[in-house]
Amino acid sequence: MSLAYLAFRNMVSKPLNLLLSLLLLVLSVSLVTFVLQFSKQLNRQLDKNIAPFDMVVGAKGSPLQLVLSSVLHVDDPTGNIPMEESEFLEKSPLVSEAIPVSYGDNHMGYRILGTTMGYLDKYNVSLSEGELFAKSFEVVVGSTVAKNLDLQLGSQFFGSHGLASNSIETHEDHPYTVTGILKSNGSVIDGLIITNLESVWESHDHDHEEQVGVDEEHHSKDVHDHKGEHDHDHEHVNEAHHHEEEDHEDREITAMLVTFRNPLAMVQLPRFINENTSMQAALPGFEIQRLMNLLGSGVKTINGIALAILLVSGLSIFISLLKTIRERRQELALLRTYGLSTFQLLGLVFLEGLFLTLLGFLLGWILGRAGIWAASFITQTNYGYGLEMNGPDTNEMILFALTILITILATLLASTSIFKLNISKTLSNA
Amino acid sequence: MITTSDLRYSYSNATEFEFPDISLKLGEHLLILGPSGIGKTTLLHLLSGLLPTTHGSISIAGTELNGLGRKALDRFRGASMGLIFQRYHFITSLTVMENLKLRLGFTKKNIGSTRIQELANRLGLAEYLNKKVTQLSQGQQQRLSIALGLIHKPDVIFADEPTSNLDDENCDKVIQLLKDEADLSGSSLIIITHDHRVKSHFQNQLSL
Incomplete structure (x- = not known):
């Protein structure tokens, strides 16, 4: 023994x-x-989710909130910014890439994000089935979304207004169609429904047409705050294909996600934006560092x-x-x-x-x-x-x-x- | 086989015990008689090396106890001696079988694998082998205590007051059992007691 x-x-x-x-x-x-x-x-x-982007440009407010909402997709956005005002970023020599993202709706609590193909490339996504969206109201869904909502290729659903699943207001005139399901890569993409920017805009335009009587006053005020010279309400009654053309001047996005070309940009750009525009620039790395210090x-x-x-x-x-x-x-x-x-x-x-x-x-x-x-x-x-x-x-x-x-x-x-x-x-x- | 000379021992500086010389051959039995307080247990603990020899010398099976280091003495005691205590001592977390195996396990001797079963059969413990020792009756504990003293076929078995809690009938039985088992194991047997009922069983006696 x-x-x-x-x-x-x-x-x-x-x-x-x-x-x-x-x-x-x-x-x-x-x-x-x-x-x-x-x-x-x-x-x-x-770190993994903020890694693709060096800077976020969005509406003024809390920089942490801007990062949380536009990069990590957990908080509410700080507001919208005019597409035109942010477009200079795409042309800046300090910027290697600027990707617009726009929010508006959700489906069963999963956010519907309007963006460009560049966004998908940033997270190195690949499709597990189907194909990427080619026109408005076509979406690709993250693996978690597909699994939890039991979405398949060709599934259709209506977006609900807002970002929370308890919203009762739905956009019932334009269903989204699933054209692709993404492979899981452990990033925020897994929990997103991604479509093009136009879908988000159009979905809200139609919305506005129906509610134009109710919302008119509020809405025009909104627009005039940002872009006084355009007649917003008039624009709404135009035909839909009109929007899909180059007419972006009064379009709004939630944020612009920016990748710098060189370190100098880090010093110059955020300062320039914060001082000279109605927008704010936030650095995700810095904000998350601050958050982690608190935690x-x-x-x-x-x-x-x-x-x-x-x-x-x-x-x-x-x-x-x-x-x-x-x-x-x-x-x-x-x-x-x-x-x-x-x-x-x-x-x-x-x-x-x-x-x-x-x-x-x-x-x-x-x-x-x-x-x-x-x-x-x-x-x-x-x-x-x-x-x-x-x-x-x-x-x-x-x-x-x-x-x-x-x-x-x-x-x-x-x-x-x-x-x-x-x-x-x-x-x-x- | 077992020889002592000029053994003395004192706890602190009070009384000093003086013990007569002992000489015993292999396989012989010896009864050491004496009243309480005369130093019987002290003698037994000296002989078994539990107490250090401070005066005189003890030799068992050709080995001088004084000449052994602490660790060597532990090992020598484990292999060559069997101790049967007045109070029963067992490892209470183990079963009867495991206690016996444990006793065998730390001796380097090669004892046949059937030894435990045979001994348990003879001592009436066979059906209790898988019980916890705490579940045994007094009599069973006594017999287990004896079994633990000689399972490893030691050169010498020391038994300290093995009959003190027993009635006459059981007293005779236990002494007979001890003698028989000591003979079967080929061991010398030294019993110390104040119990005069035991006297008649032994020819070789020593009074303190």
Whole structure:
């Protein structure tokens, strides 16, 4: 019979002691691994999604909100900007690419984004079936959208006004038709319905035709604020094909997503836009960094709490081993008469502590991953991004080493009495 | 086989115990009798190396206990001696079978694989092998305690007051059992007791 087996049997022979030590260990390990993993994946997810764009230009407001809405597609937009005003970006020598995006509607909570083919290229998407949209009211859908809404090629649906799924107002005159379904690539694309800009504009034009009486005053005010010289309402009664031509002067978009040609642009462009136009420029990298710094202090706090629990769990292992040694003094003395040396007894206690640690760490790690798995459902539903299930990473290895270190310390402290064990006295004064 | 000379021992500086010299051949039995407080258990713990020899010398199977280091003494005790304690000591998290296996496991001796079963049959423990030791009755625990003292066929078996909690009938049975098993294992047997009922069973006696 091996020492390891005896240590194992000793460990499970006191289930309540075991449970307490185990519970504390599982709690701290699961908390640390969950938080580390979650923030790491959030960071990576954000980085991946903002990576294609150096700058976002949109309506004035919170720069963070602009980035969240136009790049990450989670918040409401800050407003619209006139297409014409932003078009200078496409011609600027500092800009390698400027992609317009326009919002308006959603389908069952998934956003319908009007943009150009350039947007799809930026995220390196490929089609899993069908083809890209060729004309207005044709859409390609992300893999998550297709799966959750059970959309197939040729499926038709009406957009609902606004960006939230609880909107009751639908645009029932123009159905969207699915022409393509995109392969999942883990980016924001997975949760989007993508069409051309004209679809978004036309859908709202028709809307406006019907509501022209109600909305007239408000609408013309809107337009005159931005582009006083055009008669907006008159434009609406023109034929639809008219819009599809080069007549973009009064068209509005939500934002322009910009890639710089060189680092100089980073210095000059945002400043120029913020000072000389009615628009604002936001740098996604900078805004997300700011956001993560805010979240970072929360992560640090939770990790601090978890590490405190880890120390308490180390203390609990120490007390539990100390109790074990006291209660089993006679058994340890007996083992000495069976021929075991002091160091073998030490090994026995250490193995018991080690098993406890390994079991606790493993269970805690699994629980942490189960937490990620559960959180993945929530992020998937609310934001369209799932979380990945990863193997152990470097931080978790460090945590593991730390836990083992605490066990070794706890064992050594608890087992000093083994060195002082008086077998003769222990066995005769039972 | 077992020889001692000029053994003395004192706890702190109070009384000093002086023990007569012992000389015992392999396979012989010895009864050491004496009243409580005379140092019987002290003698037994000296002989088994649980207490260090501070005065005099002990030799068992040609090995001087004084000459052994701590670790070597532990190993020598485990392989060459069997101890049967006045109070029963077991590993309570293990079953009867596992306790016996554990006792065998740490000796380097090559004991036949049927030894546990045979011994359990003779001691009436066969049907309790898979029980926890805490589930055994007093009598069963006593017999297990004896089994643990000689399962590994030691050179010498030390038994400390093996009959103190027993009625007359069981007293005779246990002594007979000890003698028989010691003979079957080819071991010497040293019993220390204050129990005069045991006297008639032994020719070789020593009074403290």
